[in-house]
Amino acid sequence: MNYCSHCGSSQLHKKQPKEDTHTRIVCGQCAQVHYRNPTIICGCIIEQDDKVALCLRAIEPQKNTWTIPAGYLEFGESTELAAQREALEETGMAVEICELYSVFNVQHMHQVYIIYRAQFVQKTQEMGSESSAVKWFTEHTLPFEQLSYPAIKTMLLRHSKERKTGCFSLYQGDASAGRITGLHPN
Numbered sequence: 001m002n003y004c005s006h007c008g009s010s011q012l013h014k015k016q017p018k019e020d021t022h023t024r025i026v027c028g029q030c031a032q033v034h035y036r037n038p039t040i041i042c043g044c045i046i047e048q049d050d051k052v053a054l055c056l057r058a059i060e061p062q063k064n065t066w067t068i069p070a071g072y073l074e075f076g077e078s079t080e081l082a083a084q085r086e087a088l089e090e091t092g093m094a095v096e097i098c099e100l101y102s103v104f105n106v107q108h109m110h111q112v113y114i115i116y117r118a119q120f121v122q123k124t125q126e127m128g129s130e131s132s133a134v135k136w137f138t139e140h141t142l143p144f145e146q147l148s149y150p151a152i153k154t155m156l157l158r159h160s161k162e163r164k165t166g167c168f169s170l171y172q173g174d175a176s177a178g179r180i181t182g183l184h185p186n
């Protein structure tokens with residue numbers, strides 16, 4: 001940040017405001033405190049029968065790798081609606097949210113991921129420009145060598161395994177390590 005988004009001044013300083021616990025960027029002109037908070041990314045694993053739908057990324061980062069539909073939570077939007085909207089935008093599919101499946105932090109990117117399991121309802125539009133392909137995969141055809149991130153791979157492996165038992169769990173932690181809790185029958 002070079003200029004205050006409140007008054008346009010370039011007099012920005014790092015300091016810890018009174019009764020605050022963190023160092024903030026504070027405007028020397030208008031005294032506005034500029035808070036920085038992690039962004040929330042919502043997405044879903046789209047299921048139909050024994051398959052899941054993945055999108056091939058048409059854009060950077062991780063162009064030409066397969067991933068689940070996910071994107072930034074918008075102002076005024078619920079996390080479930082964001083996951084549904086991202087599914088629609090990136091795959092053209094209307095989905096119904098089933099349940100929460102993974103919550104993990106990517107701390108170096110200042111991101112929190114909230115991932116749901118979702119049921120395919122119907123194809124209602126063409127896939128968006130962020131995807132160059134959308135395909136259904138069974139556990140035997142999942143493109144493990146061409147997935148966008150290790151955390152996606154770990155999650156899809158767990159999903160394949162749990163799907164056979166019908167018992168889904170909730171993962172919480174960071175992208176590489178966490179806890180799996182709340183095992184329950186589907």
Ligand SMILES: [Zn+2]
Pocket residue numbers: 004005006007008009027028029030031032
């Ligand atoms: Zn200012």
